[in-house]
Amino acid sequence: MHKNESGSGAHAPDSTGAPARLSVALLQAENRRLREQLDGLMTEARLNQDKLRRFDQLERKVIAASSLVDLVQTLLVDYPALFELDCVTLALVDAQYEAARILGEGGAAQPVQLLLLHGEQPLQQLYGAGARPLLGAPTAAHDFLFDGASTTPGSVALLPLVHRGAFIGSLNLGSRETTRFASGSSTDFLERLAALVAVCLDSALATERLKLAGLTDGLTGVHNRRYFEARCLEEVQAARRSKLPLVCLLLDVDHFKRINDTHGHPAGDAVLRYVARLIRAQLRGSDVVARYGGEEFIMLLPATPLGAALDTAERIRRVIAAQSMPVQVAEPLRITVSIGAALLPAAGEVDAAVQAAALVQRADQALYAAKQGGRNRVLAADPA
Numbered sequence: 001m002h003k004n005e006s007g008s009g010a011h012a013p014d015s016t017g018a019p020a021r022l023s024v025a026l027l028q029a030e031n032r033r034l035r036e037q038l039d040g041l042m043t044e045a046r047l048n049q050d051k052l053r054r055f056d057q058l059e060r061k062v063i064a065a066s067s068l069v070d071l072v073q074t075l076l077v078d079y080p081a082l083f084e085l086d087c088v089t090l091a092l093v094d095a096q097y098e099a100a101r102i103l104g105e106g107g108a109a110q111p112v113q114l115l116l117l118h119g120e121q122p123l124q125q126l127y128g129a130g131a132r133p134l135l136g137a138p139t140a141a142h143d144f145l146f147d148g149a150s151t152t153p154g155s156v157a158l159l160p161l162v163h164r165g166a167f168i169g170s171l172n173l174g175s176r177e178t179t180r181f182a183s184g185s186s187t188d189f190l191e192r193l194a195a196l197v198a199v200c201l202d203s204a205l206a207t208e209r210l211k212l213a214g215l216t217d218g219l220t221g222v223h224n225r226r227y228f229e230a231r232c233l234e235e236v237q238a239a240r241r242s243k244l245p246l247v248c249l250l251l252d253v254d255h256f257k258r259i260n261d262t263h264g265h266p267a268g269d270a271v272l273r274y275v276a277r278l279i280r281a282q283l284r285g286s287d288v289v290a291r292y293g294g295e296e297f298i299m300l301l302p303a304t305p306l307g308a309a310l311d312t313a314e315r316i317r318r319v320i321a322a323q324s325m326p327v328q329v330a331e332p333l334r335i336t337v338s339i340g341a342a343l344l345p346a347a348g349e350v351d352a353a354v355q356a357a358a359l360v361q362r363a364d365q366a367l368y369a370a371k372q373g374g375r376n377r378v379l380a381a382d383p384a
Contacts, residue, residue, distance in 0.1 A: 054082050055189050059196055068102050068204040075171060075197065076113045087149035087174040091115040092201070093123070093167055102208045104285050112148035123167040127160045131167070133190045134158040136183035138174070145172045154178040157187075159194040163202045171197055217291040219269055220276035228290035228298055229356075235288070235300050236356040239344055246344040247309035249299040250363040251279070251316070254336045254375040256295035263333065271325055271335060278323065282316045298360070306343040306380060313339045313378045321376060336376035340366030345383070 061078055065071035072090060080088045092099050094116040103110055110116075117123070126141060127134065138146070138156045146153065153174025161169040171194060175181060215227035223231070232248075239246035253259075253275060260268040272295065279289050279297055292298040301309045317337055324332040342362035347355065366381040373379065 051189065055193065058082055059193065062196060062200050065200065065204065068099065068201075068208050071200055071204050072103065072111065072114060076111055079173075083173075085173055086151045086176045087113070087146065087153055089113040089115065089146055089148055089172045089174075090169060091117055091123070091145055091172065092169040093117050093120055095119050098205060098209065098212075102205075102212070115145065115147065117169075120167040123160065123170055126158070126170070127167075131160045131162050133160070133187045133194065135181040135185055135187065137178065142172075145170060146174060149174060151176060155181040157181040157190060159190055159197075161194055161198040161201060163198040168198055168201055217276075220273050220291050222276045222280065222297070223288065223290035225290060225292055228288065228292065228300075231288050231290075232300060232356045232360065233353055235302055236344060236359065237352050239302065240347045240352065240355075242303070244303040245305050246359070247301045247304050247306055248342050248344075248359045248363040249301065249309065249313050249339055250292065250341075250360070250367045251275075251297045251299070251313075251337050251339045252367055252371065253295040254338055254371070259333070259335070267333070271333070274323070274325055275320060275335075275337065278320050279316055282312060282319060298363070306341065309341055309343075310378060310380060313341055317376065317378055338367060338370040338375045339378045340364060340368070340370055340381065341378065342366060342381040343383070 058074075058079060061074045062071065065074050075090055076088055079085065090113060092114070094100055095118055097116075100110070100116055103114070122144065126145075135157045136155065138153055142156060142158065145158065146156075151174070154176050155174070155178050157173040159171040159173070160167060161171060173181065215223055217224045235246055253271065256268065256271070259271055272291070276289070276291065276297065279299070283289060283299065283301075286302055288300040288302075290298050301312065304312075317339055321334070321336050324334055340363045342359055342365075344355065344359050350358075362381040366379045370377045370379040
């Protein structure tokens with residue numbers, strides 16, 4: 001009997017130790033799983049917090065941008081740096097060439113990452129009626145948005161910029177990582193940013209329009225005399241500092257009164273608009289052109305020797321003389337212009353404002369001589 005009890009005790013399973021060890025192991029595994037899950041959630045929370053911080057930093061920069069130029073700089077330079085993006089481009093609807101004029105002021109080159117569109121249609125076709133951000137792999141339909149990109153993206157996020165129900169542009173983000181912008185990902189941050197950028201772009205353009213309204217000739221779209229006089233003083237001061245040449249050209253439309261008297265003032269207005277357009281097409285971004293009064297246009301060519309300036313003036317004269325003006329008259333209307341040129345002399349002790357006035361006066365004297373000499377010609381003032 002004792003033997004059986006002893007034998008029974010020797011072969012009975014451990015009814016307490018093994019199950020306890022198993023329970024502890026399960027609890028430890030569950031704890032590890034929960035810790036890993038918590039670590040993952042904490043990591044994700046930290047990433048989201050960091051992303052929110054960077055978005056907040058970017059939004060502050062967007063709101064603080066003092067001009068359209070600053071805003072474009074923030075989007076194309078600061079944004080990719082903040083979010084480690086391989087490429088960011090911006091497409092703007094610029095049907096009236098306003099953005100092109102504003103961004104081209106001062107001779108600055110247009111960023112290669114900036115695309116100016118003539119209308120909304122490309123963006124309407126791309127986004128459709130939903131106008132929601134598009135995330136995923138780039139397609140042939142997206143290619144035109146990344147023409148100026150320095151790299152080919154593996155994934156993209158396209159943000160429609162819509163204000164008051166109309167497309168004003170598209171902000172386009174690209175990454176070499178194919179999984180950076182996955183289709184179906186949350187777009188809350190991006191939608192909020194797109195809405196803010198759209199409002200700020202519209203506001204910046206409106207502000208620039210107000211500035212231009214006071215400094216632009218309403219008929220021809222070039223600068224007005226007020227703008228020229230301020231800019232002329234700046235360019236004279238810059239030329240004195242840099243010791244680089246500065247040339248002033250003064251242009252007058254020949255027999256303009258006869259055009260008005262024969263064909264009417266609407267035809268005369270059309271001629272002035274057309275002449276302004278032809279002049280601008282022959283100038284560099286750093287050059288200045290303004291309507292000086294009546295049928296006169298005045299130009300400043302910084303860092304330009306007199307010989308090169310005379311070549312430019314002669315090119316303008318030939319281009320205008322070769323055109324048949326597109327106005328509604330019985331016969332093709334051909335016009336000519338006369339141009340006077342003057343080189344800014346060495347400064348000496350002369351006040352910059354006095355020197356600027358003298359520069360324009362000498363160009364006017366050369367223009368008078370060109371008209372007296374038969375018109376349709378370019379003459380330079382004698383050296384001062």
